[in-house]
Amino acid sequence: xxxxxxxxxxxxxxxxxxxxxxxxxxxxxxxxxxxxxxxxxxxxxxxxxxxxxxxxxxxxxxxxxxxxxxxxxxxxxxxxxxxxxxxxxxxxxxxxxxxxxxxxxxxxxxxxxxxxxxxxxxxxxxxxxxxxxxxxxxxxxxxxxxxxxxxxxxxxxxxxxxxxxxxxxxxxxxxxxxxxxxxxxxxxxxxxxxxxxxxxxxxxxxxxxxxxxxxxxxxxxxxx
Amino acid sequence: xxxxxxxxxxxxxxxxxxxxxxxxxxxxxxxxxxxxxxxxxxxxxxxxxxxxxxxxxxxxxxxxxxxxxxxxxxxxxxxxxxxxxxxxxxxxxxxxxxxxxxxxxxxxxxxxxxxxxxxxxxxxxxxxxxxxxxxxxxxxxxxxxxxxxxxxxxxxxxxxxxxxxxxxxxxxxxxxxxxxxxxxxxxxxxxxxxxxxxxxxxxxxxxxxxxxxxxx
Amino acid sequence: xxxxxxxxxxxxxxxxxxxxxxxxxxxxxxxxxxxxxxxxxxxxxxxxxxxxxxxxxxxxxxxxxxxxxxxxxxxxxxxxxxxxxxxxxxxxxxxxxxxxxxxxxxxxxxxxxxxxxxxxxxxxxxxxxxxxxxxxxxxxxxxxxxxxxxxxxxxxxxxxxxxxxxxxxxxxxxxxxxxxxxxxxxxxxxxxxxxxxxxxxxxxxxxxxxxxxxxxxxxxxxxxxxxx
Numbered sequence: 001x002x003x004x005x006x007x008x009x010x011x012x013x014x015x016x017x018x019x020x021x022x023x024x025x026x027x028x029x030x031x032x033x034x035x036x037x038x039x040x041x042x043x044x045x046x047x048x049x050x051x052x053x054x055x056x057x058x059x060x061x062x063x064x065x066x067x068x069x070x071x072x073x074x075x076x077x078x079x080x081x082x083x084x085x086x087x088x089x090x091x092x093x094x095x096x097x098x099x100x101x102x103x104x105x106x107x108x109x110x111x112x113x114x115x116x117x118x119x120x121x122x123x124x125x126x127x128x129x130x131x132x133x134x135x136x137x138x139x140x141x142x143x144x145x146x147x148x149x150x151x152x153x154x155x156x157x158x159x160x161x162x163x164x165x166x167x168x169x170x171x172x173x174x175x176x177x178x179x180x181x182x183x184x185x186x187x188x189x190x191x192x193x194x195x196x197x198x199x200x201x202x203x204x205x206x207x208x209x210x211x212x213x214x215x216x217x218x219x220x221x222x223x224x
Numbered sequence: 225x226x227x228x229x230x231x232x233x234x235x236x237x238x239x240x241x242x243x244x245x246x247x248x249x250x251x252x253x254x255x256x257x258x259x260x261x262x263x264x265x266x267x268x269x270x271x272x273x274x275x276x277x278x279x280x281x282x283x284x285x286x287x288x289x290x291x292x293x294x295x296x297x298x299x300x301x302x303x304x305x306x307x308x309x310x311x312x313x314x315x316x317x318x319x320x321x322x323x324x325x326x327x328x329x330x331x332x333x334x335x336x337x338x339x340x341x342x343x344x345x346x347x348x349x350x351x352x353x354x355x356x357x358x359x360x361x362x363x364x365x366x367x368x369x370x371x372x373x374x375x376x377x378x379x380x381x382x383x384x385x386x387x388x389x390x391x392x393x394x395x396x397x398x399x400x401x402x403x404x405x406x407x408x409x410x411x412x413x414x415x416x417x418x419x420x421x422x423x424x425x426x427x428x429x430x431x432x433x434x435x436x437x438x439x440x
Numbered sequence: 441x442x443x444x445x446x447x448x449x450x451x452x453x454x455x456x457x458x459x460x461x462x463x464x465x466x467x468x469x470x471x472x473x474x475x476x477x478x479x480x481x482x483x484x485x486x487x488x489x490x491x492x493x494x495x496x497x498x499x500x501x502x503x504x505x506x507x508x509x510x511x512x513x514x515x516x517x518x519x520x521x522x523x524x525x526x527x528x529x530x531x532x533x534x535x536x537x538x539x540x541x542x543x544x545x546x547x548x549x550x551x552x553x554x555x556x557x558x559x560x561x562x563x564x565x566x567x568x569x570x571x572x573x574x575x576x577x578x579x580x581x582x583x584x585x586x587x588x589x590x591x592x593x594x595x596x597x598x599x600x601x602x603x604x605x606x607x608x609x610x611x612x613x614x615x616x617x618x619x620x621x622x623x624x625x626x627x628x629x630x631x632x633x634x635x636x637x638x639x640x641x642x643x644x645x646x647x648x649x650x651x652x653x654x655x656x657x658x659x660x661x662x663x664x665x666x667x668x
């Protein structure tokens with residue numbers, strides 16, 4: 001990573017550690033949604049596709065909060081002029097913001113996934129951990145790339161709290177499909193047939209397309 | 225010697241509306257240009273074009289040898305901008321903010337401490353920006369603007385929140401004595417004219433004579 | 441500028457659509473299982489194909505807009521997307537009618553094309569609030585183009601994902617579009633597809649002409665006002 005990207009990333013991480021605004025909110029939100037699902041579905045424990053669905057939908061909704069706040073520090077200081085006035089390559093800016101989002105998501109999942117296992121997941125997580133990590137890693141990458149793009153698109157619009165969820169969630173449908181389908185057999189009582197390769201390939205394709213696309217168009221988003 | 229700023233019929237639209245039109249001026253290196261006019265006259269727009277933040281839509285512009293819009297990317301390293309927003313992260317301290325900008329510009333940390341002392345902020349350098357008064361924030365913003373030793377300073381009401389002591393502290397950094405080429409926007413017409421070599425009046429985005437009519 | 445060839449194009453559209461309708465009602469046979477209602481397929485599928493092509497065309501025009509900085513490409517992109525959204529609504533409605541008639545429900549999740557269309561439609565609906573919540577016209581055009589490109593790339597990805605997620609395949613007339621259609625059905629389908637495509641292009645040109653004219657008018661008014 002270039003020095004500029006690292007500097008911007010470090011700044012964003014520092015601000016998050018100080019304000020503790022995004023990550024704790026996303027964690028709290030996730031656990032609240034688990035409780036909602038418990039009452040809404042009237043179930044004490046979930047397995048298979050139901051467990052898979054609840055986990056990924058919750059994580060995606062939490063991601064919306066993270067994306068909404070990605071440029072919050074810049075908005076607060078009066079706009080992104082500060083970033084534009086620095087001799088920084090737009091690609092470095094994209095990498096920094098996407099990396100920040102990726103790290104926030106990982107931090108949230110470190111709590112939210114075990115919480116899910118504790119509150120709602122019937123079968124244990126144990127054996128499925130390596131596969132789960134792979135799915136989380138590739139899924140987070142896709143969310144980070146698309147999330148940074150959407151955050152930048154919505155950064156200076158008037159109605160950005162509305163635009164972010166409406167824009168982000170449909171774009172993440174393929175990620176949801178791939179992650180949910182991939183973990184469904186992992187969350188079964190008895191191990192079922194897995195097709196992990198297919199879903200990881202879909203995630204990889206999605207990640208490659210959107211990382212490249214976002215880098216290509218980011219230039220046009222932050223200039224006037 | 226090449227002029228620091230050369231504008232020839234510079235134009236900038238806002239959709240169908242004219243933000244700037246027919247702006248022609250030449251500023252020699254080390255000179256100060258005062259830009260005067262009422263609200264909405266286009267003063268801030270002009271500064272932002274010179275900073276490389278906005279693209280010109282017409283006419284020719286050369287700033288520090290870089291022609292706009294093509295060579296805009298060359299400007300941030302050589303231009304210091306002190307606008308209405310201090311461009312400091314409120315949750316970080318003054319020192320952290322300046323160190324952040326220093327790293328982006330490739331400037332050593334020692335310079336940060338130097339500037340903090342120069343603007344009289346060493347004691348409060350560790351406090352979060354949101355805890356500082358407006359005047360202190362303005363001092364830090366000025367430090368940020370000159371951190372990378374820019375050749376051109378773009379100043380939008382630089383002394384707005386400053387007490388006389390602070391204004392004096394900043395003088396060698398952003399004043400005429402700094403030796404940098406400056407473009408100064410101010411509502412204090414007399415004061416601005418006193419410290420500048422040439423002036424440009426703007427009205428509705430177009431050049432206008434600097435007289436009583438300018439502020440109607 | 442855009443109205444060149446509009447008249448013959450419109451004429452060709454009318455002719456093709458009339459022919460298609462005639463063929464649908466009188467030439468194509470009634471489907472053995474689904475009866476007369478199956479004929480909505482001749483509207484539903486061409487509309488879907490043309491709308492998807494329209495979205496992708498919107499993305500391509502957007503790329504040209506960003507590269508050339510010429511706002512006429514942005515207008516072409518906007519209109520293409522605009523019309524495709526309207527067609528998209530038609531796809532969902534005709535899809536629902538067909539689903540109700542064939543399977544008894546107003547909506548079915550087993551149809552990957554219909555389902556992925558719903559997602560695409562929801563995405564493109566955000567085009568309007570995004571566009572019109574940005575006040576600076578130049579930025580508005582640029583951000584809309586970025587959206588059009590991202591959404592255009594999303595369309596095929598989404599289709600693949602939804603397709604893969606289908607556990608079972610339904611024997612449908614849709615899946616026979618590849619080449620399993622009997623001759624008379626295929627011909628009717630192709631003519632309908634052509635008619636729909638011509639309709640899209642005609643509407644696109646028509647709207648562009650109208651927009652261009654109103655912009656010229658506004659420019660002239662502005663100039664007159666400034667001169668006065």
